[in-house]
Amino acid sequence: MGTENATETAGLAGERSKDGLGWMEWIRGWMAVIGEMMFQRIAASHLQNPLPLPPVNELTFVVTGSTSGIGLQIARQLAEAGAHVIMAVRNPKAAHDLIQKWQNEWSGMILPLNVEVMELDLLSLESVVRFAEAYNARLGPLHVLINNAGIFSIGEPQKFSKDGYEQHMQVNHLAPALLSVLLLPSLIRGSPSRIVNVNSVMHYVGFVDPEDMNVISGRKKYTSLLGYCGSKLAQVMFSSVLHKRLPAEAGISVLCVSPGVVYTNVARDLPRILQVGYRFIPYFIFDAQEGSRSTLFAATDPQVPEYCETLKADDWPVGAFISQDCRPTNPSEEAHNVETSYKVWEKTMELIGLPSDAVERLIEGNEVTCRYSMTD
Ligand SMILES: NC(=O)c1ccc[n+]([C@@H]2O[C@H](COP(=O)([O-])OP(=O)(O)OC[C@H]3O[C@@H](n4cnc5c(N)ncnc54)[C@H](OP(=O)(O)O)[C@@H]3O)[C@@H](O)[C@H]2O)c1
Numbered sequence: 259m260g261t262e263n264a265t266e267t268a269g270l271a272g273e274r275s276k277d278g279l280g281w282m283e284w285i286r287g288w289m290a291v292i293g294e295m296m297f298q299r300i301a302a303s304h305l306q307n308p309l310p311l312p313p314v315n316e317l318t319f320v321v322t323g324s325t326s327g328i329g330l331q332i333a334r335q336l337a338e339a340g341a342h343v344i345m346a347v348r349n350p351k352a353a354h355d356l357i358q359k360w361q362n363e364w365s366g367m368i369l370p371l372n373v374e375v376m377e378l379d380l381l382s383l384e385s386v387v388r389f390a391e392a393y394n395a396r397l398g399p400l401h402v403l404i405n406n407a408g409i410f411s412i413g414e415p416q417k418f419s420k421d422g423y424e425q426h427m428q429v430n431h432l433a434p435a436l437l438s439v440l441l442l443p444s445l446i447r448g449s450p451s452r453i454v455n456v457n458s459v460m461h462y463v464g465f466v467d468p469e470d471m472n473v474i475s476g477r478k479k480y481t482s483l484l485g486y487c488g489s490k491l492a493q494v495m496f497s498s499v500l501h502k503r504l505p506a507e508a509g510i511s512v513l514c515v516s517p518g519v520v521y522t523n524v525a526r527d528l529p530r531i532l533q534v535g536y537r538f539i540p541y542f543i544f545d546a547q548e549g550s551r552s553t554l555f556a557a558t559d560p561q562v563p564e565y566c567e568t569l570k571a572d573d574w575p576v577g578a579f580i581s582q583d584c585r586p587t588n589p590s591e592e593a594h595n596v597e598t599s600y601k602v603w604e605k606t607m608e609l610i611g612l613p614s615d616a617v618e619r620l621i622e623g624n625e626v627t628c629r630y631s632m633t634d
Pocket residue numbers: 322323324325326327328329346347348349378379380381382405406407408409410429456457458459516517518519520521522523524525
């Protein structure tokens with residue numbers, strides 16, 4: 259056993275750290291992306307639209323980015339199915355206007371929709387802490403956190419948040435990671451509960467250098483594609499480690515989901531000509547309601563917790579990933595790199611201002627202090 263360990267360690271030390279995907283990985287990654295684009299409708303042809311939901315009327319859901327696209331559909335369908343929905347948004351006025359519209363269109367029913375709004379700007383880690391503190395202070399349960407909000411600033415130059423982080427990395431990975439950890443006390447109260455991350459097939463062509471999550475070292479030339487795909491892969495890796503660190507008794511499932519290729523405001527930054535093209539390929543592209551199905555499935559299907567526990571019991575290297583057709587699938591080859599996943603975990607915890615044992619401490623019922631908290 260000792261020799262085995264020594265050989266293993268020597269092997270790791272001898273390995274050069276990777277500075278990108280290998281050619282074959284890259285080709286297979288793009289084949290997955292193109293495959294999803296071309297064949298998602300065929301793969302998902304067994305699904306109804308909208309997806310019928312199991313009973314959710316006793317459950318509370320937080321949905322980030324629910325003023326537009328996939329998140330809007332998720333929030334509305336959950337509310338219409340009787341759930342208590344909290345729209346966690348950066349533009350509360352837009353959310354209130356939407357609720358008004360939904361209530362008016364719902365007026366034939368006996369009970370009004372149970373939807374409320376809380377402000378959350380993922381470009382500010384302080385805003386994330388404020389949101390989590392306010393939610394946890396209610397001392398109520400949270401059954402499902404849906405980390406949906408995301409950006410893809412196609413073709414734009416590299417931008418940083420006021421916290422100093424590359425914006426795709428912050429909005430798509432760091433801020434949702436902080437939110438997930440800080441909301442653990444409420445998720446424990448709601449157990450069995452779930453964290454569902456709206457990820458992307460684009461993570462198959464993503465690469466993360468844990469020592470350069472801001473892409474500033476110059477080892478790789480920054481493009482918005484690199485920023486987006488890297489942030490989505492970082493989320494898959496972080497989720498796999500979070501899933502492993504949560505003991506089965508906590509009853510919290512962690513999943514990533516691909517919504518498919520969906521016509522939403524995410525295309526708002528595309529060049530005009532591409533936006534026109536985007537609109538003319540409806541056969542291939544899902545509408546937002548179709549794109550909400552895999553997330554709603556991950557958030558509500560009764561078999562999901564058991565599936566997540568099986569992966570944990572089998573010591574599978576990655577957490578659950580649900581594809582756009584609501585079937586479990588394997589995330590990318592790079593996502594299976596356990597050593598890098600743990601480095602991404604450590605680096606993420608450092609960047610979001612939490613101690614690396616924050617999850618264990620919160621599970622034991624202790625408090626943790628975040629560097630971005632204003633109350634210290
Ligand atoms: N559409 C696709 O083909 C596709 C494919 C794969 C994955 N996804 C993922 O699906 C998720 C939803 O995207 P979508 O396609 O529905 O795009 P969308 O229509 O642009 O919606 C994105 C939502 O995120 C919110 N948001 C953006 N920045 C935020 C911030 N700093 N703080 C709080 N909220 C913020 C937006 O708020 P505002 O309304 O205020 O702008 C909006 O509500 C994203 O994670 C995206 O990466 C989409």
